[in-house]
Amino acid sequence: MNKVLQLGSEYFASQFGGAPDGLWSAPGRVNLIGEHTDYNDGFAFPIAIDKRTTVAARAREDRLLRVTSSSFPGMVEVNLDDVDPDALTGWAAYPLGVAWAMSLAAAGGASGLSGMDLALTSDVPAGAGLSSSAAVECAAALALSDLWGLGLDRPDLARIGQLAENRVVGAPTGIMDQSASLLGEPDHGILLDCQSLKTESVALGFAGAGVGLLVIDTRTSHSHADGGYASRRRSCEDGARRLGVGSLRALGPDDLPRAAAQLDGQTYRRVRHVITENQRVLDTVAALRTSGAAAIGPFLNESHVSMREDFEISTAELDLAVSSAQELGAIGARMTGGGFGGAALALVRNGDAGTVAEGIARDFAQAGYTAPHIFPVTASEGARREL
Template structure:
C-alpha cells in the first residue's frame, strides 16, 4: 500500500465517505485514501515553463473510499453532485469525460498511459468528499486526482512512484479536463511533508524538502479566499501560456527556464511590450523561488516577506492575472501587519496568502473583512493552513 499520511482530521470526512459509499453502492469500501490541497508559497506560472516552484501540502484534504468490482464498470459519486457517474473502462477516453467526474475518471484513463493495462483491468466504485475549498486556488482538483491516483495505484497493484503519479494527474488535467497546467499541484499533493515545502524543478521533476519553520518563528499562513471564481480551463490561463511559449521561441530558448534575469535587456529589444512583460514575470519569479529557498535556509521565514510582496507586484503588473479583490486583500493584509502577501494560484480570482505573526492574525482578518465590506465586495473566507503530509492510504 502507498505510505500512509499523517491524517489528523479524519473523522468528519471519513464518516461522510463511509456512509455515502454504503448508501450509494450497498457495500463497504475496501479502504480510504486521502490527498491534500496545496498552497503555493511562491513560483506562479513557472511550472509549465520548466521552472521552479515552492508549494506545500495543506491540512485540508480530499478523501476517497474505493473498492474494486468484478466487471469493467466504473461507478463514481461525490459530495459535489447529486448524480453518480457510470462508465465502462472500454469507453474511458477523454472525449467521454465531462464535469467534476473528469478529474477522477481522467486519472483512471491516464494511468493507462503509465503502465495500467485498461484492457484487462477491473472496474471500481468510489465516493469522494473534501474540505479543500473549491475555486480558491488551493488545488482542490489536484487533491481529487492525487487521492484517486494513490487509491488505484494500490488497488490495481501498479507500483508507480509518487513522481509518476504526479505526471498521471497532470495528464488527466491536461487531456481530460482541458486545463493546460503543469505538474506543481499534483507534486505538492503527493510529495508534501509536515512543516515543509516542496522545492520542485519542473523540468527534471527533481524535488527537495525545504523546512519552513513557521511555527518556530511564530508565524501563520493566512489564506484569504476572495470567493471570486476562476477556472484554469478558461482563456486567460491558456493565453498566458501561449505568450510564454512565443517569448521563449523568439529568444531562441526551448523554454523560459533557459532565460535568465541577465537576458531581460535583450528580451526587451526583441519582444513586444506585452510578451516582454509576460516573460519578465516568469524569469524573475524563477529567481524569486531560488532566493526564497536560500533565504529560508539561511535566515528563516521572517526574511521572505519582501519576496512574497515582489511576486504579487509582478503578477499584478507584468502577468496581469490579479483582480481588484486580490489586490485589496494583499494591500490590506500588509498594512495590518502581515510580513508579506501575494495572490496564489493561477489567478483571475481565488485566494491570496499573507504570512502573518500569530498574534496579528485576528487584526489582519478583521482589517480584510472591513476593507471588503467598505469596497462593496462579498465577504472573503479567511483561515490559516499548515504544511501537511502528502497523499496516501488512511490507516484503518
C-alpha cells in the same frame, strides 16, 4: 477514525452500500511562491495544506466505473472500455481522467483492469486556487494504483494526474499541483525543479518563528481551462521561441535587456514575470535557510506586484486582500494560484492573525465585495492511504 474519514466511509455506504475496500486522501496546496513557472520548466515552492479530499473505493467484478461526489449531484457511470478523454466532462472528468491515464500505464492497458466504485468527499475549497482538482486526482490515483496493483511511485502518479488534467480536463497546467499533493511534509515546502522534476523538501520553520499562513479566499471563482490561463502560456512559449530557447527556464535576469529589445511590450512583461519569479523562488528558499521565515516577506510582496503588473492575472478583490493584509502588518502577502480570482495568502505573526483577518473582512465589506473566507493553513503530509 477521525471525522473526515468517517464522513468518507458513511458517504460511500450511502451511495454504494457496504464498506469500501479502503480510503485514500490527498491535500490541496498553497503555492508559497513560484506562479506560472511550472509549465515554463522553472522553479516553484508549494506546500501541501491541512485541507484534504478523501476517496473511498471498492473494486468491482465487472468493468464498470462508478463515481460520485458529495459536492455534486448524481452518479456518473462509464465502462472501462468506453473511457474516452474527449467524452469526459464536468467534475467527473478529474477522477475518470485519472483512470484513463492510469490505464495507459498498466502493462495490459485497460483490458486487464477491473471496474471500481469511487466516492469523493472533500474540505478543500473549490475555485479558490488551492488545487482542489489535484487533490481529487492524487487521491484517486493512489486509490486506483493500490486496488489495481500497479505499484506506481509518487512521481509516476504526479505525471498521471497532470496528464488527466491536460488531456481530459483541458487545462494546460504544469506538474506542480500534483507534486505538492503527493510529496508534502509537515512544516516543509517542496522546492520543485519543473525541468528535471527533482524535488527537495525545505524546512519552513514557521512554528519556531511564531508565524503562519492565512488564506484569503475571495470567493471569486476561476477556471484554469479558460482562455486567460491558456493565453499566458502561449505568450511564454512565443517569447521563448523568439528568444531562441527551449523554455524560459534557460533565461535569467541578465537576459532581460535582450528580451526587452526583441519582444513586444506584452510578451516582454510575461517573460519578465517568469524570469524574476524563478529568481524569487530561489531567493525565498535561500532566505528560509539562512535568515528564517520572517525574511521572505519582500519576495512575497514582489511576486504579487509582478503578477498584477507583468502577468496581469490579479483581480480587484485579490489586490485588496493583499494590500489590506500588508497595511495590517502582514510580513508579506500575494495572490496564489492561477489567477483571475481565487485566493491570496498572507504570512502573519501568530498574534496578529485575528486582527489581520478581521481587517481584511472589514475592508471587503466597505468595498462592497462578497465576504471573503479567511482561514489559517499549515504545511501538512501529502497523499496517503488512510484505511
